[in-house]
Amino acid sequence: MFLKNQPKENIQEYYNLLKIVGSLSNLFSDNNVPYLYYRAAENIFCKAFEANNLSRGDSSADASKNSIGIGLKTFLNSNGNTLQKIAEFNKDRSDYHDLINNPAEFIRYISFLRNKRLDSTKAIHSIDSLAYHCVAREANRFLIFEEEMNFINLDQINDIQRKPNSISFNDKNHEYNFNISKSTLFKRFTTTNVSELKIEILKDPYETLKEIFDNYKLDFTKSNKTKYEYVILPLFSTRSGEVAESSGLNQWNAKGRKRDPNEVYIPVPTIIHKKFPNFFPVNEKGISFNLHLPNEEILTSSMCQDSFIKINGIEVNKGKGLMSNPNKELGKWILRDILKIPEGTLVTYEMLVEIGIDSVEVRKIDSENYEIDFKKLNSYYDFIDSLNE
Incomplete structure (x- = not known):
């Protein structure tokens, strides 16, 4: 107790x-x-x-x-x-x-x-x-x-x-x-x-x-509460509603070069970049940030995979995913520690449903520090609906 x-x-x-x-x-x-x-x-x-x-x-x-x-x-x-x-x-x-x-x-x-x-x-x-x-x-x-x-x-x-x-x-x-x-x-x-x-x-x-x-003599026009900007990201493909077989949480299964069995990234849909253009840094070599996990571990992370959008008329590479550096650290946490699946096993949406999560919330503390935590099923779509409203 x-x-x-x-x-x-x-x-x-x-x-x-x-x-x-x-x-x-x-x-x-x-x-x-x-x-x-x-x-x-x-x-x-x-x-x-x-x-x-x-x-x-x-x-x-x-x-x-x-x-x-x-x-x-x-x-x-x-x-x-x-x-x-x-x-x-x-x-x-x-x-x-x-x-x-x-x-x-x-x-x-x-x-x-x-x-x-x-x-x-x-x-x-x-x-x-x-x-x-x-x-x-x-x-x-x-x-x-x-x-x-x-x-x-x-x-x-x-x-x-x-x-x-x-x-x-x-x-x-x-x-x-x-x-x-x-x-x-x-x-x-x-x-x-x-x-x-x-x-x-x-x-x-x-x-x-x-x-x-x-x-x-309290001043109600002031607030001492710190407010952080946040976004919610899906752990699945928003196109299919499933976890893609060779990207996202299954990036390790992509063809081409030899990949680590823990290689993953968290998808960042284009709508997130458009609604929050300054939330994540640009996808350029050498630009990274600290990602604070719920278990208090910190992963050096960055944006990955080219994804160009226009911000104030200028085309900027914001990246279509969030990854750790080295890449395998984020995958080890999600695939082995949380989902507890063996190496070489494809992640499915049904696996996420079993533990009741299919999204993550990322909070921006400052330009060098972000926090991440899991969210319940359908949280990403609820978040997008709230933005549209």
Whole structure:
């Protein structure tokens, strides 16, 4: 578990921040159960414990620190025994649709997909173990507890019960329920071994906030939040919707010169260069940048493959792919560490669907430093749609 091994001052900071946010509950409702928005819970946790916030990417963990991945949950305590969402499988629907009339095979396949996602989360972020950190809410208090985030034991799945819109099962460690119409997997959380945190809800939080702002003479015309430009890139060919057999993640399979089995590049569609002409550097020899991976490794990278576009009337070679130098380093990370496929195996779109990712987000910190993380299925098309809107 995570919490009990943290310094006392960090734990106290965490509790204090939860009390502050909980005290503002009347901003949102007049209930005596304190309100805690899940994004606020994630940010509070990461701030107090100086943890890495993984919520921007598509990961089974919301935070990580010291090789521990943490799934952060906040929910009403109810009877102390509640089902909570842990994964969605909307994009996998076509793969398991034919199994729906065979509950045993169906649940085994869903469990296999869930385990694949946990495995990829560990690989992407160099995580050794996983845990849930939960904040259950009830009248005037938070109840904080943790439990392991286990892989589903495929050999111990039993007590499968089919209902019109759900299938419940357990693996002798946990109880699960799959909602068929929502393609969502739930797990039962039992509120035990808790730390109790009493919350004093302010009667008039608006007046309190106004006094704070007046005392500090805050200038609302300024923002101290750093904003970074970002783009989302596909891990597949936008022409076919598949992973090309001899380019992109399968560049190692291209004909011509002898290639390293880890040789890949991430496609950069022309529309990205046109919409963000100054985001990536030009594709010229000697121009490179640092690419920061989610596991905190840094790869020297550059643009590759000629792709000329006009910027302010001038034709510029922006490149049609992002690669590492040496080229094999990026491929080793994606093909071996994340997808875990043997050398010589072609990457398919179905492989990406299995682990729930088909895109990457690249953030520009400055002209020499970029960050990269994986994104959930369909993120590239959603990004392009948002640009068009």
